[in-house]
Amino acid sequence: MPQTSRTNSKKERRQENEALILSAAEKVFAEAGFGGATMQLIADVAGLPKANLHYYFPTKESLYRQVVQNIFQIWLQAADTFDQAEGPAEGIGAYIDAKMEISRRHPAGSKVWASEVMHRAPVIQDYLETTLMEWTDGRAAIVQRWIEEGRMAPVNPHHLLYMLWATTQHYADFGHQIETLNGGAPLSDAQWEEAKKSVKDIILRGIGVIK
Template identity: 80%
Template sequence: MPPPAQITRIKAPRRTEIRRENERLILNAAERVFAEAGFGGATMQLIADLAGLPKANLHYYFPTKEALYRRVVQDIFEIWLDAASSFDGAEDPATGIGGYIDAKMEISRRHPHGSKVWASEVMQGAPVIQDYLETTLKDWTDGRIRAIQTWIDAGKMAPIDPRHLLYMLWATTQHYADFGHQIETLNHGKPLTDQQWRDAKASVKSIILRGIGAA
């Protein structure tokens, strides 16, 4: 039989795995419930039922509904931040913005509920995450504006307002998540296939990059 110290080393990773799995179940369920019911309509019990966990487990990981909601919003925003890494070090807008479009549309494909949570919150005036918009989002946006302006100053794209370009990129790429039901309806009631997603990415990149003189 192993000494006590060795038993501790064996059990610790297992506890970590359980914690990660429970958090994953909770966050996936919360993302869906918040997307469908909004912050006001969602309850911890609804989220617990969808996650298949006791309600007490939710309160262990997230003491309040607001704490869980903010984590869901933070997670989708951090995924979007990773997508924007294509801007970093890119020598031209075709590479930087093209890569950003690819990544953002893939996020819309794989995380549609998270995008809907963000959209619903902002359309209601961001009652829960206004502070997040005024700090984290503002800083991120200012950084992307500087990157785009650098390409403009170097003559690599048309002299447009970087801020409005970003708004257009967000609206276009997130449309595929926020209005996914509409897109499926117009696609004969079926989700887009892998090939249709590839075609959509190529079309959006071509339209935007040509429009800003960066194709």
């Protein structure tokens, strides 16, 4: 069967197909976990024959690895908001906003990441030990400096970071639970704003930078 679209070159179609497969894989891995996901289902979601998936990604594991690495990139980009900030209120507030936005826009990716870490990070353990550790220590140092400058309450920087991750990621990973408790409906725009505001209010007040 010839390709439906004629306007694209081969190179473009390769990129399109890879993106299509990665997107489908993200959804399926998020909903079923690595073990529960099947190449056949990913193929169906992507609208491609299974054998075609294996042309672009030789194994299920290589496909999964790519999905996880993509999430990690998004995850790291949210860090920029932290660095560019002048002080704790702005930096941590913007970081919460950014991570809440990721939870809202990439819930599947967040779940894949959570699943990967929960299962002892078989694929990205090296990232945890290098990139993530450096990132964390760097941010902890910034927080520590803010504390020493008297710009926020003295809290353990690492546990503060864990709280930021936990709280924001919760809206993606446990989105189904939240939706159920919300009467079965996804959070509305206003409710998302309320969520962001609540998280920021409690944490920023908790570290003594507002009120």
